[in-house]
Amino acid sequence: MLAIRDLCKTYANGVHALDHVSLDIPRGMFGLLGPNGAGKSSLMRTLATLQEADSGSATLEGADGTPIDVLRDKDAVRRQLGYLPQDFGVYPKVSAEDLLEHFAVLKGLTARAQRREVVDGLLKQVNLWDARKRKLGGFSGGMRQRFGIAQALLGNPRLVIVDEPTAGLDPEERNRFLNLLADIGEQVAVILSTHIVEDVTDLCPTMAIMNRGRVLLTGRPADAIAELREQVWRKQVSKEALPGYEASHTVLSTRLVGGQPVIHVFSGQRPEEGFERIDPDLEDVYFRQLRLQRQAA
Secondary structure, three states: OEEEEEEEEEOOOOOEEEEEEEEEEOOEEEEEEOOOOOOHHHHHHHHOOOOOOOEEEEEEEOOOOOEEEOOOOHHHHHHHEEEEOOOOOOOOOOEHHHHHHHHHHHOOOOOHHHHHHHHHHHHHHOOOHHHOOOEHHHOOHHHHHHHHHHHHOOOOOOEEEEEOOOOOOOHHHHHHHHHHHHHHOOOOEEEEEEOOHHHHHHHOOEEEEEEOOEEEEEEOHHHHHHOOOOOEEEEEOOOOOHHHHHHHOOEEEEEEEOOEEEEEEEOOOOOOOOOEEOOOOHHHHHHHHHHHHHHHO
16 A cells, blocks of 8 residues: 655764665554664654655555655645654644644635534544543643544545654553554554554554664564564573673563563573573564664674
8 A cells, every 4th residue: 555665864964764664554554663763753754745755765555546656746645644743732722623623624624514524523533522622731641642643534544644652641541542543544554653562562463663764674563473482581680690691692671570680582492590481572573673783783
């Protein structure tokens, strides 16, 4: 549905934000996973026609099957696109209903009866109908994000881009928002750009891992996890011993449990006594890819 080929972007300060990025994004939820500074937002802004690429191509399948050149036919892209940026601002003294009506007019819904039907339907879809008269300044973070999705869905887009949408949300709001995205993803292509591994594991049939402007891995999360099967080991170690383990083993990740480090190690066999083999998850895949990139640099 969306084909990206050799997309490159270098900023004036010399940062290679996109380094020959190539991806095929089908209909459904597509997870774009990477740390801060990986190039995810640069890719999202480029696809959303908010910045120019230096080279490469991106082609979106239009509603009638005709391919749209994302980099050159920006007006056509915007008619097919819904976008929720990382920092989505609202007018705090305006109600959700009034602001969504305003966005609908900007989207070309000028007939009042049709616009009212669309706005009411979207407010119900994102579970904000009961709060439609409330001023947006009184909304919680999750409610603002759901309003952001409502405006992104105006005009029946074929591609929806959401950039770090769950950052700062509490667990209940996060789950509500992700369930909403999953419902939307049954109809259109949704690119979920995030650094939260669980968001991709739970929602996305296909994904890519990015870092330093490059695509490190693409495919199905389950397949990537299967590649590490029987090769991830866990052990709790002392803080004093941790540097030695990091020097002598392929440590994927470290986290404190009860005040003591617990390490995940990648190895084809038991590293030493005290290690237990565990089922890998997408976080292990993620850290493995970042480590391989560092080693190759």
